[in-house]
Amino acid sequence: MLIDSEILQITILSIQVSAIATVISLVIGLPFGTWLALGNFGARSFILSIINTGMALPPVVVGLVVAIMLWRSGPLGELRLIYTPIAIIIAQTIIAAPVVTGLTAAALEALDPRLQQQLLGLGASRVQMVWYLWREARLPLLAALMAGFGSVILEVGASMMVGGNIRGQTRVLTTAIVLETSKGEFGQALALSTLLLVLTYLINLALTWIQQRGRKADGQSARRKS
Amino acid sequence: MIQILDLLIQRNGSDALRVDSLDIHRGETLAVVGPNGAGKSTLLLALARLIRPVSGEIIYDGKSLMQLDELEYRRKISFVFQAPLLMDMTVEQNVALGLKFRGTSKDETRERVGKWIKQTGIESLSKRRAGQLSGGEAQRVSLARAFVLEPELLLLDEPFSSLDPPTRAKLIEDLSALLKADHRTAVFVTHNLNEAAKLSHRIAVIVGGRLRQVGPARQIKAHPADEAVEAFLQELPRSR
Numbered sequence: 001m002l003i004d005s006e007i008l009q010i011t012i013l014s015i016q017v018s019a020i021a022t023v024i025s026l027v028i029g030l031p032f033g034t035w036l037a038l039g040n041f042g043a044r045s046f047i048l049s050i051i052n053t054g055m056a057l058p059p060v061v062v063g064l065v066v067a068i069m070l071w072r073s074g075p076l077g078e079l080r081l082i083y084t085p086i087a088i089i090i091a092q093t094i095i096a097a098p099v100v101t102g103l104t105a106a107a108l109e110a111l112d113p114r115l116q117q118q119l120l121g122l123g124a125s126r127v128q129m130v131w132y133l134w135r136e137a138r139l140p141l142l143a144a145l146m147a148g149f150g151s152v153i154l155e156v157g158a159s160m161m162v163g164g165n166i167r168g169q170t171r172v173l174t175t176a177i178v179l180e181t182s183k184g185e186f187g188q189a190l191a192l193s194t195l196l197l198v199l200t201y202l203i204n205l206a207l208t209w210i211q212q213r214g215r216k217a218d219g220q221s222a223r224r225k226s
Numbered sequence: 227m228i229q230i231l232d233l234l235i236q237r238n239g240s241d242a243l244r245v246d247s248l249d250i251h252r253g254e255t256l257a258v259v260g261p262n263g264a265g266k267s268t269l270l271l272a273l274a275r276l277i278r279p280v281s282g283e284i285i286y287d288g289k290s291l292m293q294l295d296e297l298e299y300r301r302k303i304s305f306v307f308q309a310p311l312l313m314d315m316t317v318e319q320n321v322a323l324g325l326k327f328r329g330t331s332k333d334e335t336r337e338r339v340g341k342w343i344k345q346t347g348i349e350s351l352s353k354r355r356a357g358q359l360s361g362g363e364a365q366r367v368s369l370a371r372a373f374v375l376e377p378e379l380l381l382l383d384e385p386f387s388s389l390d391p392p393t394r395a396k397l398i399e400d401l402s403a404l405l406k407a408d409h410r411t412a413v414f415v416t417h418n419l420n421e422a423a424k425l426s427h428r429i430a431v432i433v434g435g436r437l438r439q440v441g442p443a444r445q446i447k448a449h450p451a452d453e454a455v456e457a458f459l460q461e462l463p464r465s466r
Contacts, residue, residue, distance in 0.1 A: 112309070112311060114311055118307055121276065121381070122305065122371065123300050123303075123304075132313065132323075135313070
């Protein structure tokens with residue numbers, strides 16, 4: 001049976017690892033998705049199709065590739081990252097980055113394309129233009145963030161393969177659930193599952209609340225118009 | 227102020243606009259008329275340096291547009307599109323947007339925004355969000371947002387075409403008064419000849435991707451430069 005302090009440690013590690021992976025995915029995905037959405041170059045459709053495929057990357061495949069790379073005898077073995085929280089962060093970033101990139105591109109492509117020209121026509125620099133496009137698409141961008149976080153906090157394959165599920169070091173909620181289930185400790189597995197679901201729900205509830213605050217203004221405007 | 231020489235613009239691989247020669251004088255309002263898809267908006271986008279010509283030159287105050295710093299030039303102009311394209315913020319914030327881009331001080335921004343909100347008749351809307359405005363109100367905000375910049379060159383691309391006739395007539399009247407009072411150089415795209423005659427000093431007619439004729443409305447109506455201009459004038463509904 002897991003004791004309370006251990007559950008707390010696993011929960012905190014789960015949040016830390018997935019939050020860091022999501023933030024890194026955002027740092028990569030937001031500019032990359034913006035470049036794909038606003039760019040006008042030949043390989044754009046091809047890259048977008050790769051990103052869209054990446055949005056459905058099986059975590060176990062990511063886990064396998066990262067494990068090969070970080071394995072002691074692998075190309076990055078000298079870094080000694082296998083079975084560490086950093087390895088999990090790397091794998092989760094690879095899973096979440098295409099999600100954030102793809103949804104960022106979709107969010108910006110949904111804006112009126114003339115908005116770019118309008119902002120430039122009002123004297124915006126390129127950086128100001130992108131900033132105001134992000135501002136305008138902030139609700140779907142928040143959804144991209146939520147989807148990115150959801151894709152990693154709930155995955156188990158990659159975390160298990162590159163983290164090793166080491167007690168007190170790399171055990172996260174999903175890998176702990178797998179372990180407890182394999183031991184036949186279904187009560188413990190169910191408790192951890194409930195904790196994971198509540199945690200995911202609370203984080204999404206907070207982000208949804210922010211999203212709905214934005215939508216509320218639009219709803220009011222629609223009623224006033226009518 | 228602006229000279230256009232041998233300009234050729236291509237879009238999607240085919241010729242979109244040819245202008246052999248066109249001068250725009252400081253303080254004048256030039257209306258650009260022509261059928262849909264003739265190349266009118268392309269001219270405005272080229273003047274705003276939002277598209278690059280294949281050949282030819284646009285000379286602004288004696289310097290080729292391509293030699294000027296892009297951002298510096300775009301901050302001398304202001305563009306009003308067919309759709310208001312307001313940002314999801316209050317009317318006041320929308321009007322102040324261009325000034326914010328230019329780093330204008332808060333006091334000056336407040337003063338200029340207040341002045342132009344009043345001039346364009348949207349004082350009562352200043353705290354409303356863009357999504358809460360009617361089409362006519364939104365287009366007034368769009369005009370205020372352009373005028374507040376007090377640009378050297380104002381570019382207006384059919385800003386009233388999607389509005390109902392009474393709102394449109396009122397806005398045309400107000401814009402006409404603003405342009406006359408302000409003596410601002412403006413290029414106004416429309417496919418409505420009466421609107422063009424009312425607002426402008428001269429009219430440029432673009433048909434089939436080529437600038438055909440430039441002159442006062444009366445001259446164009448009396449002496450169309452070629453068959454294409456004549457055909458365009460004949461196709462206009464009588465009410466226009």
